[in-house]
Amino acid sequence: MILLANSEAWPGFDKTVELLKNNSHGIDAMIAGISEVEREVKVRSVGYGGWPNMLGKMEFDAGVMDGTTRDVGAVGAVPDTLPVAALAREVMQRLPHVMLTGEGARRFATEIGFSVDDTLYEDSRKVWWKRLQKELSAAELSAFPDIPLAPLSRTITDPERVRDTTVFLAQDSASGIHAVTSTSGWAWKYPGRLGDSPIPGAGFYADSRYGAAACTHTGEMTMRCGTARSIVLAVRFGHTLRAAVDMAIEDLAELKTGFLAGVVIHAIDAAGNHEVASFQCPEDIKYWIWEPGMANPQKRIARKYDPLLTT
Structure with missing residues (x-):
């Protein structure tokens, strides 16, 4: 068994570890843990603590993949719903589709009994509006939201440079390898923007025969490269992890073109x-790891990619 997650997974990592120790299915264990992250206001990139889009509305993305069956469920730009990873699992289990987005995803959530949640944390609302007041003229503020939003996408940036999607990867006691992701996405994003977190093959991928991978930070890049799937495929073709x-x-x-910034890759085999x-992340990136034999989960520092040190 193994459990790997990004640094922002701390509210639920221990819960997932305990469930894996008790032989829970990896997806069940990871969703239980990630649900704790989604409710934690101190995590500013996921769930209730996340940042809204340009209109001050929260939109959540999530993905789930069963690496044994390669079944996938995903949701994107979901309003009024905190447990979006759990909702993604319901898409996987109940529908013939892989992904639901926006109001359709919210309709499905209501049909199956998910509550309509208050998702905009008051501090997030205050910071969002203060930033708009700084960026917009008096005339634009008086007309808001009936103004062009596209120009703002180049000027309004994340207030805390938070781009850390929550990603969990696990191999459970049945040797199943699975992936779960959840995020509130890019702060001040254009309404309806999807990152890589709900996109199978880009932001996450799992195959119990070979391994799993998930990405954080700049989804605009990993969607272009199919990053998560490419890692699992390379392992299948005999490369080391x-x-x-x-x-x-x-x-x-x-x-060389488009929006380029940092990417963090998490992977297991x-x-x-x-x-x-x-x-391309200047700061040290940390992550959580647990394996049987560890007294407690460990927080470690990620390797910074250096092309001169590749093997």
Whole structure:
């Protein structure tokens, strides 16, 4: 068994560990943990503590993949719903579809008994409005929201530079390898924007035969490169997990146009190895790891990708 997650997973990581120790299915264990993250206001990139879009509305994305069956459920730009990872699992289990978005996803949530949640944290609302007051003229503020939003997408940026989607990857007691993601997305994003978190093959992918990968930070890049799937495929073709991650980063590094910034890759393989590597992130990136035999989960520092040190 193994459990790997990003640093912002701390509110629910221990819960997932305990469930895995008790032989829970990996997806059940990870959703129980990630649900704690979604409710924690101190986590400013996921759930209730996240930042709204340009209109001051919360939109959540999530994805779930069963690596044994390769069934996938995903939701995107979901309003009024905190447990979006759990909702993504319901899409996987109940519908013939892989993904639901926006009001359709909220309709489905209501049909199956999910509550309509208050999702905009008051502090987030205050910070959002203060930033708009700084960026917009008096005339624009008086007309808001009936103004062009596209120009703002180049000027209004994340108030805390938070781009850390919550990602959980696990191999459970049945040797199943699975992935779960959840995020409130890019702060002040254009309404309806989806990142890579709900996109199978880009932000997450799992195959119990080989491994799993999930990405955080700049989804605009990993969607272009199919990053998560490329890592699992490289392992299938006989590359080590580290080599697979490095090849994926090399692919990202070849991008020269569009929005370019940092990416962090989390990955595990069927042999129990793990890799966490950051690309173009100036700060140290931390993550959580647990394996049987550890007295407690450990928080470690990710490897910074250096092309001179690849193997």
